Amino acid sequence: MGSGGFDMKTFRLISMQIADHDSLTDIAFKEGLIINKEDDQGTWLIEAFVEKEFIPVFEEACKENKDIVTQVIITKKENDPATFKTKVCSVRAINDHACVLLRGKLTRLRSDYPAQLLEYLMEQGFTDGELVTEFRKNLIARPRLVLPKKV
Template sequence: MKTFKLISMQLADDDALVDIEMEDGLIINKEDEKGTWLVEVFADHKYIPFFQDACDTDKEIIVHVVITKRENDPAAFLTKVCCVKKLKTHASILLTGKLTKPKSDYPEKLLEYLLDKGYKGEELLTEFKKKIIARPQILQPKNV
């Protein structure tokens, strides 16, 4: 098994990505024959109802995670929620899943976002280069 630091996590909801405000997290490649990964995220209590409902209904969730360094490309996982525990200041959310191909990649979403904001020509290129490295949230967050 290999363990990695979880830098960020987003839920893929239709064509939008929803940032999960997290305190900390890790991701484990179990290196088993099924290609199983475990994701544990320590997030705000406000996420408990969403993840508990997904756990209770055995709903599959696509999450995009950035591992180790913020500059890394997000990896998409098809997951199910195993466990949601309310801790004193945060919630521990444990997911299990498999690596999957994302519905759309980050550069495409970033370009669409910048075009929607009215960037053109050289200004578009400059903003794209700056933001592709910084990887800011590119879509307005939805309530989870």
């Protein structure tokens, strides 16, 4: 392509969740890509072939031009989740699925996963040696965490 400014990087989407207040909703999809446009605005595109039950969520957000906080894991499941503030560009229904295109920016809300995991395990009552064992095990397994809101 030469030096036409097309230095986009494409990654495979492994998982996708939508954050709503203090909860995360898993979005089931058949295939997905995330593209770093490498532009001056720091734009990313997320394209996912989502299951039909999620179509209304994206259609409503598109119609209302609503921001959606989207958390994704890219390339391999062991990677830390990345959080994006996105808007829905389009929703195209295809049989029992929809092709959803989101445009957004990486937020600096990037989770401090190890610290969140430690806090979560302490809230579960783990202490001393068992805390270390659970921490090591879960740092590899990467369970999804939803911590209670601080009051």
